[in-house]
Amino acid sequence: MSLESVKAHFKQWGREQDVMEFDSSSATVELAAETIGVIPARIAKTLSFRGEEEKAILVVAAGDAKIDNKKFRQTFGIKARMLSAEEVLEQTGHAVGGVCPFGLKNDLDVYLDVSMKRFETLFPACGSANSAIELTGDEIFEYSLAKEWVDVCKDWEGAELPEKVAVRS
Template sequence: MGGEAASSARLSARERFLAGAEALGLTPEILRFPEGTRTAEQAAAAVGCELGQIVKSLVFLCDGQPVLALTSGANRVDTKRLGELLSGKITRADAAGVREATGYAIGGTPPFGHAQVLQAVVDRALLTYETVWAAAGTPDTVFELTPGELVDASGAEVADFVAG
């Protein structure tokens, strides 16, 4: 392991998230909820926002390569539509695959600052809100940002890939 990779591996998930945000020019205020914000429903209840304002950072595999689907908490990914959009066969990444691709556990995966650069798409529904909330590196932390910041920081393409 190289020097930079070795030193980043010693950082906590929170420290890695903050370093990733800082590299993008963001200074998020992290809110911690000991009862957990692992699911979109838990996160919305904790921060007191609409379910649709929660950003689900979901990792899928497209022909075996990890991709990131940033989805509104009120929506579900249509894997057939996602596959058509990304021109490949979509399967869900398992917990080990999510951690390997992002450096974070399921339920705490932020929308940016991952272990590797991931092709990302963002649910158009998230753009209808003034602000949205996303995981901040752990299953009990979240932060608020604008949809524009979400798109810019994640490098995501705005697309239609949700069920319904």
């Protein structure tokens, strides 16, 4: 159901056919990078946090970025507390491993972390543990109906990025 809701979401931009489905798992940053043949940093991961009034906050960040608790608190005014797998499914309609900011079950606030701005394109999941789509940062912003770009991550600045990645055959 989740993959279908994402494809239905992309239909409004005529992009539903661009959703890629894989024979292998893309449920983690590492698996997705290996499956697609890109560096892990180019996987756009969606992190789910407990917001105010039981409404989740979604932060989409580069695959090599980690939440900086101090920056998160300064930006959102609350402590960064991730949702449980059950809460993620309840709030987003997507199971862990396929969480994305598209085709959501509920109207949630989506924010994009600046860690993704290093890349021309990134690969967010599409609602299942074996799907993705290649999008620019601007497209992710538009298609996710994001509120704004934020700076709430660490450990990605100055990271060495290889030119190419060996694709598994």
